[in-house]
Amino acid sequence: MSKEQNIVYIGRKPTMNYVLAVITSFNSTDTKEATLKARGRSITTTVDVAEIVRRKFMKELKAGKITIGTEEIEQEEGGTRNVSTIEITLTRG
Amino acid sequence: MSKEQNIVYIGRKPTMNYVLAVITSFNSTDTKEATLKARGRSITTTVDVAEIVRRKFMKELKAGKITIGTEEIEQEEGGTRNVSTIEITLTRG
Numbered sequence: 567m568s569k570e571q572n573i574v575y576i577g578r579k580p581t582m583n584y585v586l587a588v589i590t591s592f593n594s595t596d597t598k599e600a601t602l603k604a605r606g607r608s609i610t611t612t613v614d615v616a617e618i619v620r621r622k623f624m625k626e627l628k629a630g631k632i633t634i635g636t637e638e639i640e641q642e643e644g645g646t647r648n649v650s651t652i653e654i655t656l657t658r659g
Numbered sequence: 660m661s662k663e664q665n666i667v668y669i670g671r672k673p674t675m676n677y678v679l680a681v682i683t684s685f686n687s688t689d690t691k692e693a694t695l696k697a698r699g700r701s702i703t704t705t706v707d708v709a710e711i712v713r714r715k716f717m718k719e720l721k722a723g724k725i726t727i728g729t730e731e732i733e734q735e736e737g738g739t740r741n742v743s744t745i746e747i748t749l750t751r752g
Contacts, residue, residue: 606703609702613702629726632725633722633725634706634709634725635710636710650710651706652706654727
């Protein structure tokens with residue numbers, strides 16, 4: 567992990583796994599921010615992770631920029647479908 | 660619906676129901692913005708609704724402010740549990 571870019575991809579593991587990953591990424595580097603990225607059903611988990619880290623563990627963090635978007639996914643059976651994405655940046659105050 | 664506040668609460672109905680509700684709220688009033696609100700599992704649907712409205716139907720809209728938060732829910736069996744919330748404001752360009 568470089569100093570500039572701490573990215574945590576959120577998937578289908580238990581929420582607390584990602585909470586720990588975010589806290590670790592802040593503590594193992596002197597970075598000022600970490601970005602959580604997810605798509606589809608994991609978007610809800612991503613908001614949960616951001617809120618739990620901020621409210622229970624690192625109260626000095628602020629939810630910085632939140633952006634949403636759409637990605638086209640190639641389907642095995644041909645064609646594409648759209649899936650929503652989210653990025654939440656947490657910044658050390 | 661007043662001119663100032665167009666709020667669409669997102670729940671468990673099909674995504675396109677909410678897409679239609681958002682478009683209607685823009686067309687039936689001369690409001691400049693609509694706010695989508697949701698909590699828990701509906702957060703993903705909310706991002707989908709915002710993206711579909713913006714990309715397919717009303718390309719002049721911008722995703723304005725996005726905020727996340729936590730609400731305490733009273734449980735029937737006593738005690739509370741936390742649930743994440745999201746608010747996405749769509750603004751007419």
